[in-house]
Amino acid sequence: MKLTDPKECISAEEIRNQIDKIDKQIIALYGERHKYVEEIVRFKDDEEGIIAHDRKKQVISDRRKWAEENGLDAGTFEKMYQILIENNIKRELELLKKKKSGII
Numbered sequence: 001m002k003l004t005d006p007k008e009c010i011s012a013e014e015i016r017n018q019i020d021k022i023d024k025q026i027i028a029l030y031g032e033r034h035k036y037v038e039e040i041v042r043f044k045d046d047e048e049g050i051i052a053h054d055r056k057k058q059v060i061s062d063r064r065k066w067a068e069e070n071g072l073d074a075g076t077f078e079k080m081y082q083i084l085i086e087n088n089i090k091r092e093l094e095l096l097k098k099k100k101s102g103i104i
């Protein structure tokens with residue numbers, strides 16, 4: 001991805017173009033991440049396994065740490081990952097239901 005250095009940008013429009021490029025790429029990566037989330041259901045058998053409480057805690061605490069290491073607000077990333085993981089749990093539970101009823 002070719003980006004102009006933030007300090008080299010000469011207008012708000014140029015800055016916004018860089019932000020759009022970055023977000024497009026981030027979202028494409030979340031699309032990739034989601035494919036793995038959908039496949040993990042092949043290795044899970046029940047609701048407890050889907051929720052994976054300890055893993056969920058670890059994911060959130062690692063992302064908090066990574067956010068801080070990058071000069072970002074840990075609480076913001078914790079909230080984002082809480083929402084993401086809650087949605088993933090819902091999706092995984094739907095897929096588990098389908099798996100159990102033989103649909104997939």
Ligand SMILES: O=C(O)C(=O)C[C@]1(C(=O)O)C=C[C@@H](O)C=C1
Nearest residue numbers: 040050051052055056059085088
């Ligand atoms: O690691 C798992 O078991 C997953 O299902 C992935 C994931 C995640 O999105 O990172 C989703 C749900 C779990 O609560 C924990 C983590």
